[in-house]
Amino acid sequence: MAFRPSLKKKRQFVEAEANITPVMNLMCVLIPMLLTTAKFVDLALLEYMPPVIQETEETESGGPGQGGGSTELLELRVNIAYDALEISILNAVEGDNYTHLPVLPNGAYDFQAFQEKLVDIKERIVGPALSQSEEINPDTGQLEIVHIFKYEDADQIRVSAEGDIPLQVVIKLLDTAREYQDSRSVFQPLFPSPALGQFQ
Amino acid sequence: MAFAPSKGKKHLRHDEAKLRITSLMDVMTITLLFLLKTYSVSGALMKPAEGVDLPTSTVTQEPQKVLGLIVTPDGVFEDIAAENRVMIEGVLTLNDDNVITLDNLYAYLSTVQARNRELGREEKRVLTIQGDRGTPYRWILKIINTCSTAGFEEVDFVVYKESKYRG
Numbered sequence: 001m002a003f004r005p006s007l008k009k010k011r012q013f014v015e016a017e018a019n020i021t022p023v024m025n026l027m028c029v030l031i032p033m034l035l036t037t038a039k040f041v042d043l044a045l046l047e048y049m050p051p052v053i054q055e056t057e058e059t060e061s062g063g064p065g066q067g068g069g070s071t072e073l074l075e076l077r078v079n080i081a082y083d084a085l086e087i088s089i090l091n092a093v094e095g096d097n098y099t100h101l102p103v104l105p106n107g108a109y110d111f112q113a114f115q116e117k118l119v120d121i122k123e124r125i126v127g128p129a130l131s132q133s134e135e136i137n138p139d140t141g142q143l144e145i146v147h148i149f150k151y152e153d154a155d156q157i158r159v160s161a162e163g164d165i166p167l168q169v170v171i172k173l174l175d176t177a178r179e180y181q182d183s184r185s186v187f188q189p190l191f192p193s194p195a196l197g198q199f200q
Numbered sequence: 201m202a203f204a205p206s207k208g209k210k211h212l213r214h215d216e217a218k219l220r221i222t223s224l225m226d227v228m229t230i231t232l233l234f235l236l237k238t239y240s241v242s243g244a245l246m247k248p249a250e251g252v253d254l255p256t257s258t259v260t261q262e263p264q265k266v267l268g269l270i271v272t273p274d275g276v277f278e279d280i281a282a283e284n285r286v287m288i289e290g291v292l293t294l295n296d297d298n299v300i301t302l303d304n305l306y307a308y309l310s311t312v313q314a315r316n317r318e319l320g321r322e323e324k325r326v327l328t329i330q331g332d333r334g335t336p337y338r339w340i341l342k343i344i345n346t347c348s349t350a351g352f353e354e355v356d357f358v359v360y361k362e363s364k365y366r367g
Contacts, residue, residue, distance in 0.1 A: 020225060027228045034235035042361035043246055043254075045261040045328065050348040050355060080337075163297075163338035167331050168255040170340070171359060175258045196341060 046171060051195045074126065074151035076191060078114075078177070079199060080161035080169060085114050089121060109169065111176045118157075118190050119180050126154045157191035160199045170196075246358065248330065249279065255333040257359035266324050267312060268358075269305075269343070271331035276305060276343065279330065294339045302346045309350040325353040 079086040085101040092098045099117050101110050129147035137144045149155075157177050161170055174194050179187045246263040248254055249270045268279030269288070276289040289302050309327075316322075327347050331340065347355050 020221065024221065024225070024228070027225075027232055031228065031231055031235065034232070034239055038235055038238055041248060043248065043263050044257060044259045044359050044361040045263050046257050046259045046357040046359050047261055048344070048355050048357065049353060050344055052353075161337040163336055165337040166333060167335040167337070167340055167357075168333035170337060171255045171257050171357065178258075196344060198341065 046174065048194065048196070072151050073153050074121075074156075075153070075158070076121065076156065077158045077160070078173065080109070080159070080165050080173060081199075082162055082165070085109055085173075087114070087117055087121075089125060109173075111172060114173070115176045115180055115190075118177055122190055126151060155189065155191055156193045156195060158195045158197055160197045162199050246328075248358070248360075252330050252332050253334070254330060254358055254360050256362040257357075258362050259359065260361065261356075263328070263358060264326075266326045266328055267309075268328045268330060271329060271335050271339065271343065273332060273334065276302070276339075278308070279328075294342060297338070299342065300345060301349055302342055305343065305346045306350050309347065309352070313351065325351060326356065327352045327354070328356045328358055330358045 074089055075091050077086075077088050079088075083103055087099040087101070089097045101113050101117070104110050126149055129149055131148045133146050133148065134143050135146045136142070159170065159173060159177075177191045177194065178189070179192065180190050182188050246265060249272075252270060252272055270277040270279050270285070273291075275287050275291055275294065277285045277287055280286070288308050289304050293299055293302060293304070329343065344355050
């Protein structure tokens with residue numbers, strides 16, 4: 001006796017199709033919304049705090065370094081001339097504490113040599129931090145570690161430029177002076193507090 | 201006399217025509233993922249001003265919406281849409297070496313601060329400058345000096361972000 005053929009064999013296989021219309025609707029809403037809010041250029045802010053001019057008052061106990069810090073000033077200055085970058089420390093106008101970096105043959109400033117010079121000043125002249133203290137930042141209200149160096153203005157750089165020097169050059173110089181990559185490719189602070197002034 | 205229908209047409213099956221949207225879905229899914237990845241709220245806060253070629257920098261600080269100024273080669277303007285832009289200081293004053301503080305800019309900043317005080321808004325002493333990359337240093341110095349005199353403690357420059365890992 002032959003077996004009756006299974007009913008399963010006769011079942012028609014209907015191709016199942018997912019209904020993707022709601023997904024399409026969602027995409028048609030999401031894509032225009034995201035396109036309108038998309039950020040194709042990345043903007044950032046270069047923060048600059050103009051130095052506060054204070055009436056310096058001579059006191060019996062001494063000047064600005066009475067809070068346990070040093071009283072010596074590094075006086076790191078950079079002049080952006082039309083034909084060179086002039087770096088000076090300790091108010092020098094010539095000698096070992098003065099460096100003149102002429103523009104490259106293509107007319108661009110030699111920012112690499114400039115950074116190398118700043119690293120040299122930071123490592124050789126400023127040296128490592130003498131001590132560190134914890135202070136509350138008045139702006140953020142958070143506890144921060146403050147390093148105390150040999151010089152009171154160890155993180156400052158006074159920048160001045162000739163009148164027609166473009167903003168891009170000044171910003172590039174500030175970027176170069178802010179930090180550097182050490183031999184382990186770690187970014188280390190250099191002179192992150194700039195003060196812009198008149199060309200001297 | 202009517203022709204007899206051809207055998208081919210006789211057996212033609214009238215199936216429902218369907219639009220194949222699988223490839224369209226693929227494209228949309230990829231676009232959606234890309235846009236979601238690059239989505240950022242801060243982009244909506246600040247847009248680069250028209251007609252200003254901003255400088256590039258390696259800073260990473262996100263922009264914030266505060267009082268702004270636009271500095272173009274034609275002068276200093278209020279930070280509003282290009283068609284309604286009002287000039288605050290012209291080239292003549294900005295180039296004048298005898299001028300240290302810009303009077304019109306000082307008056308504008310004082311007015312804005314006074315209006316904010318009247319309206320009870322939080323007084324922010326931060327100002328952003330969208331300056332063209334070719335703006336001369338003498339202009340920048342005068343603007344910063346004027347802002348500082350008007351009581352602004354921080355003057356921020358809007359820049360295009362640039363990778364600091366680039367050689």
